[in-house]
Amino acid sequence: MKTLNLDLGERSYPIFIGENLLGRSELIAPYVAGKKVLVVTNETVAPLYLQQTLKGLQDFETDYCVLPDGERFKTLDTVDTIFSQLLTGHYDRRSTLVALGGGVIGDITGFAAACYQRGVPFIQIPTTLLAQVDSSVGGKTGVNHELGKNMIGAFHQPRCVIADTNTLKTLDGRQLSAGIAEVIKYGLIRDTAFLSWLDDHIDDILNNKAEALAYAIEASCRHKAEVVASDETEQGNRALLNLGHTFGHAIETGMGYGSWLHGEAVGIGMLMAADLSMRMGWLNKTDVDHVDRLLDKAQLPTRAPSELSYERFLELMQVDKKVLDGKLRLVLLRSLGKAVVTDEFDPQSLRETIEAHRAVSNHTGLV
Numbered sequence: 001m002k003t004l005n006l007d008l009g010e011r012s013y014p015i016f017i018g019e020n021l022l023g024r025s026e027l028i029a030p031y032v033a034g035k036k037v038l039v040v041t042n043e044t045v046a047p048l049y050l051q052q053t054l055k056g057l058q059d060f061e062t063d064y065c066v067l068p069d070g071e072r073f074k075t076l077d078t079v080d081t082i083f084s085q086l087l088t089g090h091y092d093r094r095s096t097l098v099a100l101g102g103g104v105i106g107d108i109t110g111f112a113a114a115c116y117q118r119g120v121p122f123i124q125i126p127t128t129l130l131a132q133v134d135s136s137v138g139g140k141t142g143v144n145h146e147l148g149k150n151m152i153g154a155f156h157q158p159r160c161v162i163a164d165t166n167t168l169k170t171l172d173g174r175q176l177s178a179g180i181a182e183v184i185k186y187g188l189i190r191d192t193a194f195l196s197w198l199d200d201h202i203d204d205i206l207n208n209k210a211e212a213l214a215y216a217i218e219a220s221c222r223h224k225a226e227v228v229a230s231d232e233t234e235q236g237n238r239a240l241l242n243l244g245h246t247f248g249h250a251i252e253t254g255m256g257y258g259s260w261l262h263g264e265a266v267g268i269g270m271l272m273a274a275d276l277s278m279r280m281g282w283l284n285k286t287d288v289d290h291v292d293r294l295l296d297k298a299q300l301p302t303r304a305p306s307e308l309s310y311e312r313f314l315e316l317m318q319v320d321k322k323v324l325d326g327k328l329r330l331v332l333l334r335s336l337g338k339a340v341v342t343d344e345f346d347p348q349s350l351r352e353t354i355e356a357h358r359a360v361s362n363h364t365g366l367v
């Protein structure tokens with residue numbers, strides 16, 4: 001097992017990464033406050049990992065809440081069902097919520113924990129690659145609004161993160177690919193050596209090779225922890241973690257939540273950001289081809305949906321937390337491995353980027 005630390009003063013916490021961590025009470029128990037624990041999970045993950053998780057919580061008064069599965073349930077209504085269960089069960093301020101699942105469960109549960117009685121502790125047990133490399137770390141919690149992705153939320157750090165890499169064995173290939181998009185992101189924004197490693201190892205990750213997965217998760221969490229430690233509430237550099245997200249969130253909202261997976265939308269969003277960076281004279285064609293090749297290796301789409309017109313894209317992109325005083329800001333690449341947040345892009349170049357990538361999509365999702 002590897003232990004990383006996210007250094008945030010009194011809100012610091014460990015990130016445990018390894019095999020067979022579920023059910024180990026010595027890992028989870030020290031981070032439980034009080035007596036009562038509510039494990040929040042969904043109908044897909046519960047039959048796989050709930051019993052094992054409960055085993056590690058035997059010393060506590062534990063109950064669980066099983067939510068429907070899907071991005072379309074990442075709503076305030078779903079959070080309200082958690083509140084109802086907490087209130088009916090007389091959970092007090094020293095109760096702990098445990099998020100057992102992918103990023104959707106983590107974001108919903110963290111937000112419920114941030115709001116319930118103005119804040120109770122929570123623990124992240126991420127079970128998708130995307131959640132283990134990104135969403136479980138850093139304390140961004142929240143839900144979607146029909147007008148915008150992740151627009152309702154709060155910063156609320158977990159007490160610890162337990163990433164059991166065994167859980168990834170039951171994840172399907174499409175979900176694994178979606179997680180790789182966020183792994184590629186760290187290379188693109190701050191680590192060219194990691195990009196080279198990914199060139200050689202994406203196949204191993206897709207084939208669930210333990211060593212490659214462990215390295216990718218550890219390297220990703222290390223990057224995420226460093227960035228969050230330097231800018232917890234995104235006053236500056238943390239926004240760099242949003243490479244590809246303004247394009248991607250527009251696709252997720254515009255196509256209907258769950259139609260494109262978050263990682264798929266972020267993947268093509270990163271390619272669009274690279275393309276716009278080339279039109280700004282910052283990247284060259286070889287760099288953009290490199291991004292395209294990485295996505296292709298990860299079996300991610302490299303075309304944006306033709307259903308979204310340029311005008312609709314732009315309208316959706318305006319609903320973004322990086323917009324300041326009405327001005328759209330984007331994360332672009334000065335070079336591979338060096339990202340910037342900027343509002344100084346040429347609107348005509350943005351239009352050309354969107355038009356160039358709107359094509360009959362090679363998105364292979366089933367939904």
Ligand code: NAD
Pocket residue numbers: 042044045048069070071074101102103104105107127128129130131134135136137138139140141150167168169170171172175178262263
């Ligand atoms: P997800 O939570 O929908 O999980 C994907 C699918 O895999 C679901 O059907 C889920 O039930 C299933 N699943 C989960 N674990 C499994 C397992 N071990 N075996 C088999 N099936 C399993 O999607 P995701 O990709 O994990 O997360 C995407 C969400 O994360 C988006 O809502 C995105 O906005 C959010 N996100 C948040 C942050 C953050 O910092 N808070 C960062 C990135 C993404």
Ligand code: GLY
Pocket residue numbers: 134137138140238239241242
């Ligand atoms: N996924 C972006 C962030 O956590 O800041």
